[in-house]
Amino acid sequence: MNRIHRRPETGFPAIGEHRSMTMETGAEASFKKRAAIRPGRSRIIELLTLGLALWLGYQTLSGLTPSPSVTQPATTIPAEHLALPTPVRKPVASRPENRAAVYEESPEATLDQLTLWQYHQGSTLTGLDITTIQQDLTQLAQLGPQAIPAIYQYLSSGQDIDFEALGNGRHLGHESLRLALFEVLHRIGGNEAEAIWFNTLNNTRIPREIAALGQYLEEWAPGHYQADIVAAARDAFQLATDNGVEGHDTGPLFQVFQKYGNADLIPELEQVSQLRWGQYAAVALAGLPEGQGIPSLVRLVQGASPNNLSARFALQVLAQESDHPEAQVALVNSLHNQQIPDYLWPDLAGLLAGTYRIQIQTPLSTTTATAGIRSTVTMTFQNPGGGQQLHGIRYYRSTLSESQLWPRIRLIETLYQETTNPKAKRALEQAYNILWSTLDSQE
Known part of the structure; x- marks a missing residue:
């Protein structure tokens, strides 16, 4: 490892x-x-x-x-x-x-x-x-x-x-x-x-x-x-209060933490209220350089019940950042512990294949020249703290780099072998074919 x-x-x-x-x-x-x-x-x-x-x-x-x-x-x-x-x-x-x-x-x-x-x-x-x-x-x-x-x-x-x-x-x-x-x-x-x-x-x-x-x-x-x-x-x-920062969305602050922060921010992001800004904090942790925030998300998932919404969202973020070994192990363990509901597999497969991405910033500020946006959805959470607004973006092709393809392919092979769930197998097979097609096009 x-x-x-x-x-x-x-x-x-x-x-x-x-x-x-x-x-x-x-x-x-x-x-x-x-x-x-x-x-x-x-x-x-x-x-x-x-x-x-x-x-x-x-x-x-x-x-x-x-x-x-x-x-x-x-x-x-x-x-x-x-x-x-x-x-x-x-x-x-x-x-x-x-x-x-x-x-x-x-x-x-x-x-x-x-x-x-x-x-x-x-x-x-x-x-x-x-x-x-x-x-x-x-x-x-x-x-x-x-x-x-x-x-x-x-x-x-x-x-x-x-x-x-x-x-x-x-x-x-x-x-x-x-x-x-x-x-x-x-x-x-x-x-x-x-x-x-x-x-x-x-x-x-x-x-x-x-x-x-x-x-x-x-x-x-x-x-x-x-x-x-x-x-x-x-x-x-x-x-920040229950109304955000003077009535303004706190999302851009977490973008700053994600883009310019480092390991010093991890304790503070771990202590962020899950009810108020948990999704923002999860995305920021996942985006810290060199995967420094991944272990925090792994701890959030470990031992959580299938009905834990924070852990369920953390699983999606881990799939999105599954180049890191800790994220891969957490996904396999979650499969073994039956923490992944059936309806979540299509999104997880898209996140693994790089054809789906969850982010705080709007799609207009995202570079998509090589893949092209197929569709976008805005996910609004009306919770205390001013609410949270995330964007789910689906692409026509995988946005992964060549160095990311092989770790994802091996992870999908492992998940496919470890599950007997037909919905999971079908979604993983589609992701697997997308990655191989992307790999062939880059050769």
């Missing part, structure tokens, strides 16, 4: 260690921790952030007045530095017929146009509305570094517009204006964008923002911010 090589521990702060929720001297103080890790890069970002703060101070002296916060608590940037531009137009119930007649190419004017959509919450976007919003976002990106101070100013205010509250808002490709502005910064690029991402990460507690910012920071500086991203997710999870 192969030994699992564990990745060195990075010493992420414990979930009980409370990270400061404020910045002592404005924007630059949020970078103290980074300065201790990478002084050169931190100094550059500190100067860039200070420059942005000075620009905002200049706007204040110029007589601009602040706009009200809408949905989020403001960041801890000093109040004297916050001066948001007054909208160039009064809020109107109808949309402008002639876009060119009111369009201005300054970043402040473009952001003003975007913020006016807060007055249309609950209405349905037309195709022209969607195009207009996308054009405004593209305009900001095309303005390049010139747009960064205005974007920074808006993000620092704590305001947001929930695009999901707009009919057809899903076609915009972003759940909120803040998430869209993170992506605009990504298109602009540069150290100033990095500084704003990091500053926002240290001040937001919205799970989907933490996940998005983590993705951008990891892409910009691979490995450098992983401890900060996990720490932000841990801090946010401390706020």
Whole structure:
């Protein structure tokens, strides 16, 4: 049996260690921790952030007045530095017929146009509305570094517009204006964008923002911010109640744990309430690097009754990650102990063959170029903790790599020989044929 090589521990702060929720001297103080890790890069970002703060101070002296916060608590940037531009137009119930007649190419004017959509919450976007919003976002990106101070100013205010509250808002490709502005910064690029991402990460507690910012920071500086991203997710999870995190789904936090965590997270994920977030925790444990979380799932399955829903879900996750020897042994033992109900075999077979996958993130954020999605199903669990939402994705072909095929083939052969259940044999035979077909196509 192969030994699992564990990745060195990075010493992420414990979930009980409370990270400061404020910045002592404005924007630059949020970078103290980074300065201790990478002084050169931190100094550059500190100067860039200070420059942005000075620009905002200049706007204040110029007589601009602040706009009200809408949905989020403001960041801890000093109040004297916050001066948001007054909208160039009064809020109107109808949309402008002639876009060119009111369009201005300054970043402040473009952001003003975007913020006016807060007055249309609950209405349905037309195709022209969607195009207009996308054009405004593209305009900001095309303005390049010139747009960064205005974007920074808006993000620092704590305001947001929930695009999901707009009919057809899903076609915009972003759940909120803040998430869209993170992506605009990504298109602009540069150290100033990095500084704003990091500053926002240290001040937001919205799970989907933490996940998005983590993705951008990891892409910009691979490995450098992983401890900060996990720490932000841990801090946010401390706020989770029966209504999630301030009414937001906790799923993105578990995505962060899965993507950037390591063995340090295992004790905390094992202690997560099965009633509230058990499925999220199981997927996160299974996704930790080098199978570090697999033994925790094995312990959950061992000795469980066939009616234990948490153990039943853990079995599916183990089948999905059955390249690991511990997962294979657990599946065979569960077969011997009659812990696998008949109805579960088709899904288990698909998970073993790589034609079915269970995940937290939406299918749109999944790479499927080689297999193609055949169908998707959203599994919603209406339980305390804000509920859980997982996605089951079925593919036309196996998504397994060549190195994964042989361990799965041998496992299916063992399960087939050990069972007398005709439903199990039929499902396993189908999975076996899929894997051999995939193997032949790769030769």
